[in-house]
Structure formats: structure tokens, C-alpha cells
Amino acid sequence: xxxxxxxxxxxxxxxxxxxxxxxxxxxxxxxxxxxxxxxxxxxxxxxxxxxxxxxxxxxxxxxxxxxxxxxxxxxxxxxxxxxxxxxxxxxxxxxxxxxxxxxxxxxxxxxxxxxxxxxxxxxxxxxxxxxxxxxxxxxxxxxxxxxxxxxxxxxxxxxxxxxxxxxxxxxxxxxxxxxxxxxxxxxxxxxxxxxxxxxxxxxxxxxxxxxxxxxxxxxxxxxxxxxxxxxxxxxxxxxxxxxxxxxxxxxxxxxxxxxxxxxxxxxxxxxxxxxxxxxxxxxxxxxxxxxxxxxxxxxxxxxxxxxxxxxxxxxxxxxxxxxxxxxxxxxxxxxxxxxxxxxxxxxxxxxxxxxxxxxxxxxxxxxxxxxxxxxxxxxxxxxxxxxxxxxxxxxxxxxxxxxxxx
Numbered sequence: 001x002x003x004x005x006x007x008x009x010x011x012x013x014x015x016x017x018x019x020x021x022x023x024x025x026x027x028x029x030x031x032x033x034x035x036x037x038x039x040x041x042x043x044x045x046x047x048x049x050x051x052x053x054x055x056x057x058x059x060x061x062x063x064x065x066x067x068x069x070x071x072x073x074x075x076x077x078x079x080x081x082x083x084x085x086x087x088x089x090x091x092x093x094x095x096x097x098x099x100x101x102x103x104x105x106x107x108x109x110x111x112x113x114x115x116x117x118x119x120x121x122x123x124x125x126x127x128x129x130x131x132x133x134x135x136x137x138x139x140x141x142x143x144x145x146x147x148x149x150x151x152x153x154x155x156x157x158x159x160x161x162x163x164x165x166x167x168x169x170x171x172x173x174x175x176x177x178x179x180x181x182x183x184x185x186x187x188x189x190x191x192x193x194x195x196x197x198x199x200x201x202x203x204x205x206x207x208x209x210x211x212x213x214x215x216x217x218x219x220x221x222x223x224x225x226x227x228x229x230x231x232x233x234x235x236x237x238x239x240x241x242x243x244x245x246x247x248x249x250x251x252x253x254x255x256x257x258x259x260x261x262x263x264x265x266x267x268x269x270x271x272x273x274x275x276x277x278x279x280x281x282x283x284x285x286x287x288x289x290x291x292x293x294x295x296x297x298x299x300x301x302x303x304x305x306x307x308x309x310x311x312x313x314x315x316x317x318x319x320x321x322x323x324x325x326x327x328x329x330x331x332x333x334x335x336x337x338x339x340x341x342x343x344x345x346x347x348x349x350x351x352x353x354x355x356x357x358x359x360x361x362x363x364x365x366x367x368x369x370x371x372x373x374x375x376x377x378x379x380x381x382x383x384x385x386x387x388x389x390x391x392x393x394x395x396x397x398x399x400x401x402x403x404x405x406x
Contacts, residue, residue, distance in 0.1 A: 004033045013037045038141060054099045054389045058092055061136050084136075091116050102138065106138060108155055109133075123156075130156045176332035176345055178340040183211055186314055198281065202298070203306055205274045207288055210338055212267050214345030214368060216253065217338050218242050221297040223288035225278060228271050234260040235267075237369065241297050243286075256371035301325060307337035342368075 005012055010026025011033040022040065027033040062084050069081060095115045099108060113126055121129075134152055181268035190204040199331075209220065218240035227236045237259050239250045263271065282290055287297040298306075301324065306327050311317035333340045346368045353359045361373040370376045 001344065004030060004037060013040070014268050052101045054096050054101050054104050055088075055093055057101050058088055058096075058133075058136055061139060062088055083128055084132050091121065091129055095119075104137075105151065106395075107153060109151065110159065113156065113159060118335065127156055130154065176340065177344045182314065182316065183207070186310055189313065192312075195277070198292070199306070201274075201277055201281075202289060203310060204271075205277075206303075207310070207341075208267075208270050208274075208304075209288075210341035211344075212263075212270075213261050214342040216240070216257075216342065216369070217303065217336060218253075219257070219299070219369070220289065220338065221287075221300075221303070222248060223297075223331070224286060225275055225288055227288070228263075228275060230263075230268060230271060230275075233263045233268060235263055236260055243299065253369070254371045256365065257369040259366055259369055261367055304337055311337065350376065357392070 005014055007026065010028060011030050012021050012026060013033050013036055014020060015022055023036065044219060062081065065081055065084070091112075095112055113130070116126055116129070117123075126216075137151055144283065173353065186207055187204065190200050190207065193202075194201040194204045198260070206220065209215065209223075213235060215223075215237070219237055220235075221241035222239045223235075227238060229236060237257060239248055240253070243250050278285065278288075286295060289298045290296075291298050291302065305326060307315055308319055308331075311331060311333065312319050316333065318329040319326040319331075320329055320401075321327075327335075346364075349359055349364045349367065353361075353364065361377075365371075365376045366371040368376050
């Protein structure tokens with residue numbers, strides 16, 4: 001309906017139909033021009049309500065974006081549109097028939113989400129659906145087809161009481177907690193040739209770090225030898241590694257994920273061996289867990305395959321191997337094969353809070369890398385805090401007495 005153009009050091013808003021300026025003077029910046037264009041578009045929408053059906057408009061929106069994504073020079077990708085396509089086919093088309101775009105308001109959205117929930121769509125999936133609909137509404141707003149501006153402020157979290165089962169399912173454990181004896185068996189198996197076999201050494205080291213620190217996969221991949229401070233006995237989590245987002249990022253999942261985790265005597269002994277092994281075998285490598293090829297850390301696929309092979313050897317998974325990956329037939333460790341160690345650490349720490357005076361709520365959340373203890377508690381347990389004394393020893397007792405280095 002309107003577009004913005006630069007003119008003599010300022011910005012103007014033009015009507016698409018005849019390319020005429022719709023106001024006097026110039027706007028100092030593009031933001032002012034954009035706000036004016038949006039206001040004019042909304043005024044037009046109120047005076048001339050859009051007769052388009054929501055389903056038709058959303059489908060046209062998806063098709064348009066798919067066409068844009070087909071251009072190799074655009075940042076928009078077809079895979080990035082998969083969520084919009086899924087929403088269109090599985091939720092919007094079935095449950096939004098006969099709804100006009102101009103009639104799409106809070107009550108309509110609310111009834112739509114309730115219907116989706118009744119049909120078995122999970123809360124997390126519906127959160128993404130709301131996000132996609134808001135992106136669509138932003139485009140419609142710019143085109144003057146969406147008079148309900150406050151829809152962009154819609155908050156699905158207000159529906160907890162109406163969709164009661166979803167709140168608990170958001171924190172449902174997706175994997176079983178690995179047993180201390182199972183960890184010990186894995187380490188004994190890998191320990192036999194870790195000094196002579198590259199893959200055994202790398203697998204052994206990753207299992208130990210996952211067991212001791214319960215890191216997220218991206219945090220594990222982002223570790224560098226310089227992040228291990230043996231003098232002060234701490235492991236520094238300073239960033240993450242996500243290949244599809246450009247590699248190493250000096251950010252973490254949340255502000256609580258930037259953290260220092262204490263290393264007990266068992267861990268000091270392990271890191272002394274492993275850093276020495278790295279210096280001997282890969283003296284110039286940047287990463288704590290390097291790839292066998294190139295200068296990057298171990299890839300997601302290689303990490304997953306390595307973990308699943310270990311579980312298969314130990315009788316903890318039944319797999320079907322394809323060319324370069326496996327299909328998990330059965331295993332207690334669903335989803336990411338590294339996540340069970342994170343679950344084990346957090347659960348063990350929370351369970352020990354009643355008996356270990358060194359484990360406070362603040363300490364436990366900081367080890368796990370959460371901003372709030374309520375997040376840790378909701379995901380892994382429901383316990384009260386105690387007064388801090390010897391945190392490192394308490395943590396060591398809580399997670400178990402697995403022998404790391406013989």
C-alpha cells in the first residue's frame with residue numbers, strides 16, 4: 001500500500017498505486033517514516049476492512065516467502081519456512097476456516113489455540129505458531145490489512161489455566177538419567193586404550209566432562225583448553241559453538257550460562273592428563289574437543305554418532321546404522337545422547353540439597369547455567385535450599401564417586 005523512499009537528505013512515504021507522496025515535508029529518519037506509513041495503513045484498514053480470509057492471506061504470505069527463499073542471494077531459506085508451512089497445513093487450515101483477516105482478534109486467537117490443544121498440539125509447538133502468526137500479522141499491518149494492532153502483544157502464557165496439561169509437559173524429562181554404574185562401565189571400557197587411540201581418548205574425555213559439569217552440547221563444543229583454569233580449579237564457560245550460526249559465539253543461552261564451575265580433585269587429575277594428551281597429540285588445536293578434520297570442534301553428527309556407538313557397545317541402545325548416521329530403535333536416552341548427563345547432574349544436585357549443606361539454590365542454578373533456580377527446580381526437582389559450606393566437596397559427593405583416571 002505504501003513504501004518509503006529517500007529524498008534530499010530525508011525520507012518520504014509514497015503510495016504504491018500511483019507513487020505519489022502522501023504527506024508534506026520530509027521525515028528525518030526511516031523509523032519516523034515507517035511509523036507514519038503504518039499508521040496510514042491502519043487508518044485505511046479501519047475505514048475499508050479487509051475481506052480476505054485469514055487462511056487465504058496466510059497461504060499467500062507463505063507462497064510469497066517461499067518465492068523469496070528460492071533466490072540464492074537472500075538470507076531467507078526454505079528450511080526456515082518449514083514452521084510456517086506446518087502451521088498452515090496442520091493448524092491454520094483445519095481450525096481457521098471462515099475467519100476473516102479483519103476479524104482476527106484476541107478471542108479468535110484464544111479459541112484457535114484451545115482447539116489446537118484439544119486436538120493434541122503441544123504447548124511448545126503452539127508457542128512457535130503464535131510467533132509465526134505475529135510475523136505474518138506484521139506483514140499484513142504494513143499492507144494495511146490488519147486493524148487489530150494489539151494482536152501483536154498477544155501472550156500465549158496467559159492460557160496456562162485453560163491449557164493446563166501443557167505447563168507440566170514443557171518441563172517433562174525427555175530422557176532417563178544415566179546411572180552412576182553405567183558411567184563407570186563406559187569409562188572403564190574407554191580407559192583401556194585412551195592413551196593410544198584418538199577416538200577412545202576423545203570419547204573418554206567428553207564423557208568425563210559431561211559427567212562432571214552437565215554442559216549443554218553447544219557449551220561442550222565451545223570449550224577451549226584456555227577455559228580450563230587448573231591453578232584456580234575452575235572451568236570457564238565463555239561461549240558456545242553452533243556451526244549453522246557461524247561457529248563460535250561469545251554468548252550463551254542466557255546470562256546465567258556465563259559461569260565458572262569449580263573442579264574437584266578428581267577433575268583436576270583428569271584435566272592434567274587430558275591437556276597433556278592434547279599438547280602431545282594436537283599441540284596447535286584451538287578446541288578442547290577438536291574435529292578429526294579441519295580446525296573446528298567436533299561436529300554435531302560426529303558427536304552424536306560417537307555417543308550412540310558407546311551406548312550401543314554397552315547395551316544401552318539398539319540402533320540401525322545408515323551411511324553416515326544412525327536411527328535409534330530403542331534407548332532410555334531419547335533425543336540428544338548428551339542430555340542424560342545434564343539431567344543426571346542437575347537431578348543429583350537438587351536431590352542432595354536436603355542432605356548437603358554446601359548446596360544452595362544459587363549454587364545449583366549457577367552450576368547448571370540457569371538464570372533462576374525456579375527453572376532448575378521446575379525441570380529437575382522440588383527442594384529447599386541450605387546454607388553454603390563446602391560447595392566443591394558437596395557437589396562431588398552429590399554426583400557420585402566415579403573413578404575417572406586410574
